[in-house]
Amino acid sequence: MTEEIKNSGWKLRKGTIIEAKQLTKTERWFDIKLDDGELGHEPGQFIQVEMLGVGEVPISVSSSSTKKGSFELCVRAAGRVTNYMQTLDKGAIVTIRGPFGKPFPTKEMEGKDLVFIAGGLGIVPLRSMINYAMDNRDKYGKIDIALGCRTPKDILFKEEIERWENMEGINFSYTVDKCDDPAWKGNTGLITTLIPGLEIDPAKTYAVVVGPPIMYKFVIAELLKKKIPTTQIILSLERHMKCGMGKCGHCQIDSPKNYYCCKDGPTFTYEQVKDAKKL
Amino acid sequence: MKQFILKKKDLDAFIKKLSEKMKVVAPVSKGGGNFAFDEILSADEMVLDYIPTILPPKKYFMPQREKVLEFDVSGDMPKDTAVTDAEPLAIFGVHTCDLAGIECLNGVFSEEPEDANYMARKNKAFLIGLECNKYCDEHATCALMGTHLPNGGYDLFLTDLGEEFLVAAGTDAGEEFAKGLDFMPEASSENIAALDKLRENKKAIFKNEIATDVKELPGVFDKGAESKVWGDLGEKCLSCGNCTNVCPTCYCFDMSDTLNLDLKTGYRTREWDSCQFETFALVAGGENFREIRGDRQKHRYNRKFKYPVDKYDKFFCTGCGRCTRTCMAELSLKETLKSLVKENL
Ligand SMILES: Cc1cc2nc3c(=O)[nH]c(=O)nc-3n(C[C@H](O)[C@H](O)[C@H](O)COP(=O)(O)OP(=O)(O)OC[C@H]3O[C@@H](n4cnc5c(N)ncnc54)[C@H](O)[C@@H]3O)c2cc1C
Numbered sequence: 003m004t005e006e007i008k009n010s011g012w013k014l015r016k017g018t019i020i021e022a023k024q025l026t027k028t029e030r031w032f033d034i035k036l037d038d039g040e041l042g043h044e045p046g047q048f049i050q051v052e053m054l055g056v057g058e059v060p061i062s063v064s065s066s067s068t069k070k071g072s073f074e075l076c077v078r079a080a081g082r083v084t085n086y087m088q089t090l091d092k093g094a095i096v097t098i099r100g101p102f103g104k105p106f107p108t109k110e111m112e113g114k115d116l117v118f119i120a121g122g123l124g125i126v127p128l129r130s131m132i133n134y135a136m137d138n139r140d141k142y143g144k145i146d147i148a149l150g151c152r153t154p155k156d157i158l159f160k161e162e163i164e165r166w167e168n169m170e171g172i173n174f175s176y177t178v179d180k181c182d183d184p185a186w187k188g189n190t191g192l193i194t195t196l197i198p199g200l201e202i203d204p205a206k207t208y209a210v211v212v213g214p215p216i217m218y219k220f221v222i223a224e225l226l227k228k229k230i231p232t233t234q235i236i237l238s239l240e241r242h243m244k245c246g247m248g249k250c251g252h253c254q255i256d257s258p259k260n261y262y263c264c265k266d267g268p269t270f271t272y273e274q275v276k277d278a279k280k281l
Numbered sequence: 282m283k284q285f286i287l288k289k290k291d292l293d294a295f296i297k298k299l300s301e302k303m304k305v306v307a308p309v310s311k312g313g314g315n316f317a318f319d320e321i322l323s324a325d326e327m328v329l330d331y332i333p334t335i336l337p338p339k340k341y342f343m344p345q346r347e348k349v350l351e352f353d354v355s356g357d358m359p360k361d362t363a364v365t366d367a368e369p370l371a372i373f374g375v376h377t378c379d380l381a382g383i384e385c386l387n388g389v390f391s392e393e394p395e396d397a398n399y400m401a402r403k404n405k406a407f408l409i410g411l412e413c414n415k416y417c418d419e420h421a422t423c424a425l426m427g428t429h430l431p432n433g434g435y436d437l438f439l440t441d442l443g444e445e446f447l448v449a450a451g452t453d454a455g456e457e458f459a460k461g462l463d464f465m466p467e468a469s470s471e472n473i474a475a476l477d478k479l480r481e482n483k484k485a486i487f488k489n490e491i492a493t494d495v496k497e498l499p500g501v502f503d504k505g506a507e508s509k510v511w512g513d514l515g516e517k518c519l520s521c522g523n524c525t526n527v528c529p530t531c532y533c534f535d536m537s538d539t540l541n542l543d544l545k546t547g548y549r550t551r552e553w554d555s556c557q558f559e560t561f562a563l564v565a566g567g568e569n570f571r572e573i574r575g576d577r578q579k580h581r582y583n584r585k586f587k588y589p590v591d592k593y594d595k596f597f598c599t600g601c602g603r604c605t606r607t608c609m610a611e612l613s614l615k616e617t618l619k620s621l622v623k624e625n626l
C-alpha cells in the first residue's frame with residue numbers, strides 16, 4: 003500500500019544545464035536553469051544535487067543571488083557522484099533539492115569593511131558572497147580579497163578574479179603553495195602569509211573565510227592577531243551530509259553547542275564554533 | 282480524560298475489536314528471553330510480562346529500510362514520486378520508556394521541515410501503553426530518566442491492577458474507542474485509589490539507578506569531554522552499531538539510490554545508519570571528523586544526554602537499557618554514567 007505524498011522534503015526540482023565548462027582537470031563548472039523559476043538562494047547556501055540512480059551530494063551555490071535566471075555550481079571530482087557529474091554537458095537535465103542552510107550574514111555586514119579569504123575549493127562558495135558584495139558595492143566598505151591554492155594550474159575562475167583584481171577599492175592578493183612557472187606574478191607560500199600585510203580596522207571589519215579544515219586553524223590565528231572579534235569572523239564548514247534538512251544526523255558538529263552543519267550552518271561565526279573539536 | 286476498566290478475561294475481546302479496525306502489533310516471545318513487536322490476532326499470542334523488545338517501536342515509524350522516492354529517467358525528463366507506505370496500526374503494550382522514545386522521535390521529525398514519511402505513519406498509529414510495576418532487569422535506568430511513569434504520548438494506557446487493567450485515555454480517539462466497548466465500564470473511585478496505591482508502592486521499587494539527579498548530567502558531560510572514560514570505551518567498542526540500532530531515540534539515517542535492472546527506473550532508500558561506523562563523519566578528501574571509536578562513543582552519549590537537552594529541552598535516553606543488553610563488548614550505559622559522574626561532579 004504505497005501512497006504518494008505531497009510536499010515531501012524528498013520531492014525534486016528539475017533544471018537544465020545551459021552552460022558547462024572544465025575549469026581544471028578535476029573541476030567542472032555548470033550554469034543551471036530551473037524549470038520552476040529562480041533557485042531563490044542567498045550567498046553561502048547549498049543545494050543537494052540529485053543524480054537519480056547514482057546518488058546525491060551537497061554542493062555550494064557558487065553564483066550570487068544577484069544573478070537572475072540561472073545559478074552556478076563548480077564540482078570537484080571526489081567520488082561516485084561528483085565523478086559522474088564530470089560527464090554532464092550543456093543540455094543535460096539535473097534534479098536538485100534545496101536551497102539549504104544558513105547564508106552568510108549579508109545584512110549584518112552592511113556598512114562594514116570585508117576581508118574575503120579562500121583556500122582551494124573554498125572560492126566556490128565564497129564567490130557567491132564576493133559577487134554579491136560587488137553587485138552591492140555601495141553597501142560595504144573597503145574590500146580585501148586574499149586567495150590561495152596549490153599551484154597556478156589549480157586557479158579557478160581566472161577571468162573573474164582578474165576583474166576583481168582590477169576593480170577600484172579592492173585590495174587583491176593571490177598566493178600558491180608552490181610554483182615553478184616563471185610567468186607567475188602572484189605570491190608563493192601558504193595563505194596565512196597574506197594576512198599580516200592586510201590593513202584592517204578590526205572593530206569595523208568582517209572576515210569571511212572558506213577553505214579546507216586544515217586551513218582554518220592557522221588563518222583564524224592570524225585574524226585573531228589582527229584583533230578581529232570572534233563574532234566577526236565568518237566560516238563555512240564542511241561535513242558529511244545526507245539530508246540537508248537537520249534530520250539524518252551526519253553533519254553534527256562536535257562542540258558543546260548542538261549544531262547541525264546543514265541547518266545551523268554551513269556558515270557560522272567563529273564565536274559559535276570556536277570550541278568545536280575540528281573546524 | 283476518562284478512565285476505564287478492562288477485565289483480564291476481556292483482553293482478547295479488546296484485541297479482536299481493535300483488529301476489526303486496524304492491524305495490531307504487540308510484544309511476542311522470540312525465545313531465549315527475547316521479545317519483539319509483531320502482528321497478533323488474539324491476546325494469547327502476546328506476552329505482557331516482557332523486557333524491552335529487541336527493536337523498539339520506532340521500527341513502525343521509521344522502518345529500518347524504506348523507499349522515499351521512485352524515479353524514472355527513461356524519457357527526456359526524469360519523473361519522480363515521493364512515496365510512503367503508512368497504514369493504520371495499533372501498537373499494544375508499549376512500555377513507558379518506549380512511549381518516551383516515540384515522543385523524542387516525534388519532536389525530531391515534526392520539527393520544520395517536517396518529515397512527511399514519518400508523520401504519515403505517526404498520524405495513523407494508535408498507541409496503547411502498559412505500565413511497568415517492577416523492573417525489567419538490572420540494565421534499565423528508567424528511574425534516573427523518570428520514564429518509569431506514564432508521561433503522555435498514548436491513546437490509551439493500561440495499568441495492571443491484578444484482576445483487571447485500569448485504562449486511562451490520553452486522546453479523544455482513545456476515549457472514543459474505549460467508550461464503544463460495552464465490556465469496558467468507567468473506573469470507580471476504588472479503582473483509582475488502587476492505582477494511587479500502586480504508584481506509591483512503585484516509589485520503593487524504582488530508585489535512581491546512579492543516585493545522581495539527571496539534571497546534573499549535561500554539566501557532567503561538559504566537564505568530562507576529555508575524560509579517560511571515552512578512551513576506555515573506545516578500547517573495547519567494536520563499532521558494530523548494535524547500540525544505535527536498538528535505541529528508541531537513535532534516528533540517524535543514510536540515503537542511497539538503486540536502479541532497477543532496466544537501468545531506467547529505480548528508487549531512493551532511506552536506511553538506519555550508525556554514528557558508530559567509521560565512515561559516518563568521513564568526507565571526500567579523507568577528513569574524518571570522528572575517526573576514533575572513543576570519539577564516536579562520546580558522540581553517541583552527547584546525543585543522549587547533552588545536545589538534545591540544548592535543542593529540545595529533553596533527554597534522548599529513555600533508560601530502556603537496550604544498548605547495554607545488546608552490546609557485544611558488554612559495555613554498560615549505567616556503569617559509564619556512574620564513572621563519568623564519579624569523575625566529573
Ligand atoms: C555544504 C557543502 C558544500 C559543498 N560544496 C561543494 C562544492 O561547491 N563543490 C564541490 O566540488 N564539492 C562540494 N562539497 C563537497 C561534496 O559534497 C563532496 O565532494 C561529495 O559529497 C562527494 O560525494 P561523492 O559521491 O562524489 O563521493 P563519495 O566519496 O563516493 O561520497 C559518498 C557520499 O558521502 C557523502 N560525502 C562524502 N564526502 C562529503 C563531503 N565532503 N561533504 C558532504 N558529504 C560528503 C555524500 O553523501 C556522498 O554521497 C560540499 C560539501 C558540503 C557539506
Ligand code: SF4
Nearest residue numbers: 528598599601602604
Ligand atoms: S541510550 Fe541505551 S538506554 Fe538510553 S534510550 Fe538508547 S538504548 Fe535505551
Ligand code: SF4
Nearest residue numbers: 518519521522524608
Ligand atoms: S553495541 Fe557495544 S560494541 Fe557495538 S558499537 Fe555499541 S558500544 Fe560499540
Ligand code: FES
Nearest residue numbers: 246249250251264
Ligand atoms: S545533512 Fe542530515 S542532519 Fe545535516
